[in-house]
Amino acid sequence: MSAPTIDELTAPDLESLLPLLDRLTENVGSVVLGKPEVIRLVLVALLAEGHLLIEDVPGVGKTLLARALAASIDCSFRRVQFTPDLLPSDILGSSVYNSGTGEFVFKPGPLFANVILADEINRTTPRTQSALLEAMGDRQVSVEGKSYPxxxxxxxxxxxxxYEFEGTYVLPESQLDRFMMRIRMGYPIPSEERHILTSHRGGEPVEDLRPVLSREEVLRLQHASRAVRVDDAIADYLMEIVHATRDSEDLNVGVSTRGALTLYRAAQGFALVQGRSFVVPDDIKAMSLPVLAHRVVGKSFLQAGEFNASEAIIRDLVDRIRVPA
Structure with a gap:
């Protein structure tokens, strides 16, 4: 079945897409227990063609979440463990001399996959972190003067x-801006944590996951996400929030145009995950914190990484703006 065009997402199209989302949600949720909101945000990032930054203390399931999503879709997956000695060429690839032909041949690095798990990204140096910028922004890699899509x-x-953990490097604002959302995992509730203890007795459940979506189905969902309708009043509401961050007395740096576009696309993806072909104000509200909080710099803190302070400011701005009827 062909994907709908960008300017149309009909009821039959939506009905055929929802079972795909249900299968994916159920598969990931079978191993990532008690985190329906987090799983929903991961699906939004996938549908809206964004990237996700998961920040939390070690051992709460950050890597498990990424592995579960990768195992649930029939696409290539690479995991890169970021360490202080990791070099840009270790993830991008490099040219290798072929003695048989007498020529240099490009050998792609682990970044040439559909789903990349950048584990503990802030344990490597800024030089290696910046190697991801072009790939995340333009979906291409440039090595030795040549670009590879x-x-x-x-x-x-x-x-x-x-950031207060030993051996970490602060992600620069340009790197943070490439992530569609920044979220926390949080600790599971006691009942779910008890279930985790028993379910892991025989090994890692994620090892038994099988793909429930093909690559073509993922692309179809992404295409449908862009076809979700955004009314002019909703777009104006979004822009009021963005401009409020720029005019706020509590912020030195507000949300950029890229940030506004990212919020627009995230709201489309969230609406589709909710089973709708149109965006409502609550979608904008729901996406404002995870999409915007890491893109602003407040006057009372020096880094965009100060999660709690930036979230509080964004939440206050959103609450003060009139919701369109």
Whole structure:
């Protein structure tokens, strides 16, 4: 079945897409227990063609979440463990001399996959972190003057430990801006944590996951996400929030145009995950914190990484703006 065009997402199209989302949600949720909101945000990032930064203390399931999503779709997956000695060529690839032909041949690095797990991204140096910028922004890699496109879908799921942990490097604003959303996992509730203890007795359940979506189905969902309708009043509401961050007395740096576009696309993806072909104000509200909080710099803190302070400011701005009827 052909994908709908960008300007149409009909009821039959939507009805055929929802079972795909249900299968994916159920498969990931079978191993990532008690985190329906987090799983929903991961699906939004996938549908909206964005990248996700998951920040939390070690051991709460950040890597498990990324592995579960990768195992649930029939696409290539690579995991890169970021360490202080990791070099840009270790993830991008490099040219290798072929003695048989007498020529240099490009050998792609692990970044040439559909789903990338950048594990503990803030444990490597800024030089290596910046090697991801072009890939995440333009879906291509440039090595030694030549550009190599990255096949869609392309999704970077990065995990990082809190900045106060030893051996971490602060992600620069330009790197943070490439992530569609920044979220936390949080600790599971006691009943779910008890279930985790028993379910892991025989090994890692994620090892038994099988793909429930093909690459073509993922691309179809992404195409449908862009076809979700956004009324002019909703777009104006979004822009009011964006401009409020720029005019806020509590912020030195507001949301950029890229940030506004990212919020627009995230709201489309969230609406589709909710089973709708149109965006409502609550979609904008729901996406404002995870999409915007890491893109602003407040006057009372020096880094965009100060999660709690930036979230509080964004939440206050959103609450003060009139919701369109």
């Amino acid at each position: 990255l096949e869609p879908p392309f999704l970077v799921l990065a995990t990082q430990n809190p």
